[in-house]
Amino acid sequence: SQKIEQNSEALNIQEGKTATLTCNYTNYSPAYLQWYRQDPGRGPVFLLLIRENEKEKRKERLKVTFDTTLKQSLFHITASQPADSATYLCALYGGATNKLIFGTGTLLAVQP
Amino acid sequence: DVKVTQSSRYLVKRTGEKVFLECVQDMDHENMFWYRQDPGLGLRLIYFSYDVKMKEKGDIPEGYSVSREKKERFSLILESASTNQTSMYLCAEAGGHQETQYFGPGTRLLVL
Numbered sequence: 001s002q003k004i005e006q007n008s009e010a011l012n013i014q015e016g017k018t019a020t021l022t023c024n025y026t027n028y029s030p031a032y033l034q035w036y037r038q039d040p041g042r043g044p045v046f047l048l049l050i051r052e053n054e055k056e057k058r059k060e061r062l063k064v065t066f067d068t069t070l071k072q073s074l075f076h077i078t079a080s081q082p083a084d085s086a087t088y089l090c091a092l093y094g095g096a097t098n099k100l101i102f103g104t105g106t107l108l109a110v111q112p
Numbered sequence: 113d114v115k116v117t118q119s120s121r122y123l124v125k126r127t128g129e130k131v132f133l134e135c136v137q138d139m140d141h142e143n144m145f146w147y148r149q150d151p152g153l154g155l156r157l158i159y160f161s162y163d164v165k166m167k168e169k170g171d172i173p174e175g176y177s178v179s180r181e182k183k184e185r186f187s188l189i190l191e192s193a194s195t196n197q198t199s200m201y202l203c204a205e206a207g208g209h210q211e212t213q214y215f216g217p218g219t220r221l222l223v224l
Contacts, residue, residue, distance in 0.1 A: 008152075041220070043116075043215030043217055044155075046214065093211070099160070099170070102147075104152060
């Protein structure tokens with residue numbers, strides 16, 4: 001069955017370091033993959049979209065990679081700040097299903 | 113800026129009550145979605161609509177119905193609320209091809 005996996009354990013890092021979050025998927029052929037940020041008690045906010053024919057996408061301190069062979073996306077936040085603390089969700093679109101499918105998210109905690 | 117509003121942030125209802133959750137978007141987009149979000153299960157799609165008066169079942173439509181009489185408004189209806197429908201409900205909208213989704217602030221529903 002189709003599955004998206006994000007590390008369910010919280011990621012704790014020190015301010016200024018690079019945070020790397022992982023999204024793995026199985027039994028999908030996504031046309032594109034997205035990353036969202038969600039703060040407690042609020043709706044997710046779109047961050048970045050990367051298509052299947054793109055290897056890497058950047059936006060300010062954010063970088064996303066997409067490896068369709070490994071079936072994996074990595075989400076990096078460089079020079080992390082306490083304000084980056086949130087839950088980060090990956091979402092896939094395409095393949096057999098014509099819907100956006102979300103992972104369960106990874107909680108990032110950046111310590112000052 | 114895209115704005116998606118939901119009628120209530122918090123709602124407490126009794127088992128068996130009929131519950132209406134309203135969502136309004138200001139982007140004149142075709143696609144609107146209702147999700148519920150539960151710890152460890154992530155975002156699950158209940159229903160979506162790609163045009164006025166059109167609706168499609170998502171992954172967990174049982175116990176829910178929807179209404180889309182106007183383009184900007186998408187309502188989620190719990191015909192007879194049950195305790196297992198206690199959850200965070202999130203509305204989202206998207207332009208063509210359901211790419212980037214913009215979420216409302218969410219409604220936290222408690223069914224007693």
